[in-house]
Amino acid sequence: MPLYLTDEQAMVADTARGFLADNAPVAHARALRDAGDSAGLSRPLWRQLGELGLNGIMIPEADGGLGLGHVEAGVVLEEIGRNLTPSPFLQTAVAGATALRGAAPELRERWFPRMVAGEAVVSLALDEGARHRPDAIACRAERSGNGFRLTGAKRFVAHGHVVDLLIVVARVDDAGLALFAVDPGQPGVTRAAERLVDSSFAATIALDGVEVDGDAMVGGADAVGATLAAVRTGAAAELNGVAAGATAMTLDYLRTRKQFGQEIGRFQALQHRAAHLHSELTAARAATLKAQQLLDAGDARAERAVAVAKAAATLATTLAVQEAVQMHGGIGMTDEHDIGLFMKRARVLAELGGDADFHADALARLSGY
Amino acid sequence: MVDLxxxxxxxxxxxxxxxxPAMRQPLRSEKDVVWGGRNAVxxxxxxxxxxxxxxxxxxxxEWPVAYGGGGLSPEEAKVLKEEMRALGCRSxxxxxxxxxxxxxxLKFGNEDQKREHLPKIARGEIRWCQGYSEPGAGSDLAGLQTRAVLDGDRFIVNGQKVWTxxxxxxxxxxxxxxxxTESKQGGIxxxxxxxxxxxxxxxxxxLISGSSPFCETFFDDVSVPKENLVGELNRGWDVAKYLLGHEREMISGMGLGGSGASIGRRALQTVGVDDQGRLDDPLLRARIAHHEVRxxxxxxxxxxxxxxxxxxxxHPAGASMVKYHGTELNKARHELLMSAGGSDVLEWESEATRGGAPARDWLRTKGNSIEGGTSEIQLGIVAKHLLRLPGA
Known part of the structure; x- marks a missing residue:
């Protein structure tokens, strides 16, 4: 399979690009923030994305979705990143859709149509400490009657205060990890919202002996792995979009801003840094597409490729947003200019699903050193 | 549609x-590469x-069968490459x-030139070298001065090349x-x-590596048949640029020279493992792991x-980007290999290091970001032609 987008995949990108540029450009994110919005996302926009058909991109056709894969979801995420659109797409349409794929029919029938329509927000409750360490998850799921009793504490749950369904990662009887679909409104669940640096919201969630039935366990270790891969690859794609947006804005600035009687983009010191950055971003995008293709093909090499993609996208985007602010000079430090918003979003996505060090370490383990 | x-x-x-089986062993050094030619051993x-x-x-x-190639489609050639890699077959x-x-x-030659030269290349019978750089024309390649004067049915060539x-x-x-001499690029x-x-x-x-992969090459009234001109007279820069793209693509492949994992394994020999099976030098391990990501x-x-x-x-300028990226990575890779090997790889002559191969290879890589156009030349091309920054 060639390592570029097919015509069909490019069409999905065009659809998302046109819609988001018209309906949710960076100004949309800024307006939500400035209005003191307490949801951190726009429900009407989420329904509009649903009407476009994009929310069901990874949901099987039999369940009312498009039955497409990580590559197609990735091109949408890249546009979301480029526009800094506050959206539950990554958590719901990518992670949630992956997690619920193996759920019992009754759960699928209840949730997939609402996700497709943009009426439900689903989020993954994964991390417990400040650093991403899935191996150290302590949240317990103890067998109780025909179901389970969940106890633990989660944090950095995106949209956690407004979510309609939580996918909780918990350890079953002190053994392997599994996924549990949990209604956030049920007894024993308490939530506290925190506004993050990028104006999105995450929640800390306490689970205090939360009783769920047997069907609530929607997947075992394989599903946990698939869902983690989906979050990481998705975050990589969104990061690449953030980098692309910030870099496009910066290149425009280099072409037009004049000092010493000429465009600053004529200076070799800036040209070479911009070219180096472009090279890094191109590598990160290629690595991300490779991971998406291998995941969609069910190829065993996907595990390595996902680690490479998340690490490379994190490193390249971190460079991109720093260069972006620096090359804008003083104006880049002002709240009035949009470029700083890219830096903030990149910082949050860098942590989501493990940072570059986490994935470099994973790669080293896979390589046996 | 061919069934892949x-x-x-x-x-x-x-x-x-x-x-x-011997051709499924990894290359031990550049000496194991088969270049072909009249004098190849x-x-x-x-x-x-x-x-x-x-x-x-x-x-x-991918070359046509008529010129000694396999006539494969790009997709088939990719499959062949993957299968060779899977079996560990050397090139x-x-x-x-x-x-x-x-x-x-294939792009600029006439039919006679293709039939004469391509099959001999495909069979490894003739080994070619590239006469591009001159003492006064390095990064500014189009400033070259080696003269060829048409004299009847022959060119008479005088001048000097370097880094051949x-x-x-x-x-x-x-x-x-x-x-x-009427035009700089238009007189080549x-x-x-x-x-x-x-x-x-x-x-x-x-070179600093102690080997001599490059030469100075001198031409003193060399007589060349007129039919050995490729493309049109004074339009050689088009051929040169096209070929440079391929050269940069080839050099960029050095960035693939062995996986990051192989550096990790090299370090295991000198450092050992901790109680969790990790390389027992966390800072070196982190550097290697980050390199492996890249x-x-x-x-x-x-x-x-x-x-x-x-x-x-x-985009043709993409070759400049992969050349820059690949060669900088290859240099970084050899820095890490030297760190991983420690004092073992400081040897210059011994049998144990096969004549100081690690140190010599490390030094040789420093030229990667110079030959075929320096990193700085490549970055300039990327800035102007891919990023459309002013000054093109």
């Missing part, structure tokens, strides 16, 4: 049956592997004829010469001639670049 899975099976079976296994692959046209899988033949001159002749890779071992040269022509011609002499340049991302970048190029969707 059938081709994959057939290719795998043929490779398994025909690739000698090959082991029996190298000869067998080269002849078998050449008989299928698989030394140059049967690497040469500037394959990676640089061949593509240029393996000129002392090459059979023929593809050479940029000045045929007009592209000539082919035999290095055994009277008036050609070479002098190896000793190396694997680059591998995808190069794959995407080549796929896009073959589909006619790439």
């Amino acid at each position: 899975s059938a081709f994959r099976q057939e290719a795998r079976a043929w490779l398994e049956a025909n690739c000698p 090959l082991t029996d296994d190298q000869r067998l592997w080269l002849d078998r692959m050449a008989s299928r046209g698989w030394t140059v899988p 049967p033949l690497d040469s500037f004829g394959i990676s640089m001159l061949g593509p240029a002749l 890779s393996y000129a002392d071992q090459a059979d023929w040269i593809f050479c940029l010469v000045r045929t007009s 022509s592209f000539l082919l001639f035999d290095m055994a011609s009277p008036g050609v002499s070479t002098k190896p340049i000793l 190396a694997e991302a680059f591998s995808a970048m190069l794959e995407g670049f080549i796929d896009e190029l073959k589909a006619g969707r790439g």
